[in-house]
Amino acid sequence: MSQDSRNNLYSDIYLLIFIALMCFTGILMSVTGHLYINIIYMGLTILSILITYFYGIFAGLIENLFFVFVQIIVMIYLNGAMSHRVPLELSFWLVMPTLLSVVIYFMTTKQRELQTTNNELRNALIEQGAFDTETKLRTMVAYVEDAQVFIETNRRFNLPVTTIIIRIRYYNELKRMMSQSQMKELLKVTSDIITNTTRDNDITYYLDDALPTWGSLLYADDVGAKIAAERIKKSFAMGINTVPTLKSLKISLVVGVSSWDAETMKTPYDLIDGAVKETEYDVPES
Secondary structure (H helix, E strand, C coil), X not given: CCHHHHHHHHHHHHHHHHHHHHHHHHHHHHXXXXXXXXXXXXXXXXXXXXXXXXXXXXXXXXXXXXXHHHHHHHHHHHHHXXXXXXCHHHHHHHCHHHHHHHHXXXXXXXXXXXXXXXXXXXXXXXXXXXXXXXXXXXXXXXXXXXXXXXXXXXXXXXXXXXXXXXXXXXXXXXXXXXCHHHHHHHHHHHHHHHHHHCCCCCCEEEEECCCCEEEXXXXXXXXXXXXXXXXXXXXXXXXXXXXXXXXXXXXXXXXXXXXXXXXXXXXXXXXXXXXXXXXXXXXXXX
């Protein structure tokens, strides 16, 4: 099991323990009575948990020691000066806040380790140029690497490999008409629609930022890829009309499909070039 898997598992376990302890605390509160004392103590317990979450285990333990000291003073006062007997069952408050703080500390520690790993992976992808920060998609670098795998699979198992290239029709003209915020919104919406429309095993890439170009690699023949391309265009046509800042503009996609041909193609760039040429024949519907 990898370190990330272990951290994720431990985080879930600590969460379950935390929930169980909270449920047990609620049961004890209802059994022991003394409503006002229990409410005050629960508030101080939540404060201990928050301090542990934001400032670490040492700050949380110090607050818990102060909490224990407060409880002892309250018990002495009620049993002595006020002549009220505090039931021994309330002594669970001496232990429960510390247990909850420790569990929440370990849970958040594992979650932070996962976040750190994810950030490191994301930064590594960005540094290698394989991840676009704006669209959250893989770039040309990743496309070329993945295409090599697809091409090798085609060579070994004779599986059809096809790429779909997607661009915004009349992009340069639209760019002159739109504000910077509208352009960002357009790129984000287009990326989201393409990603959500493609199958789970079809990866979407952002290949060019100068002339926004998206691509997708598929294990499909030319007919299947064209069906997928039309599905993307239809989803975009419906989705773009739901965006208030863009629905007044006539925006559509242009797509091109190219299948890998080992006899005429040598590199993944040939696959892209073939699909780009096909976009020239994708004329708008009248």
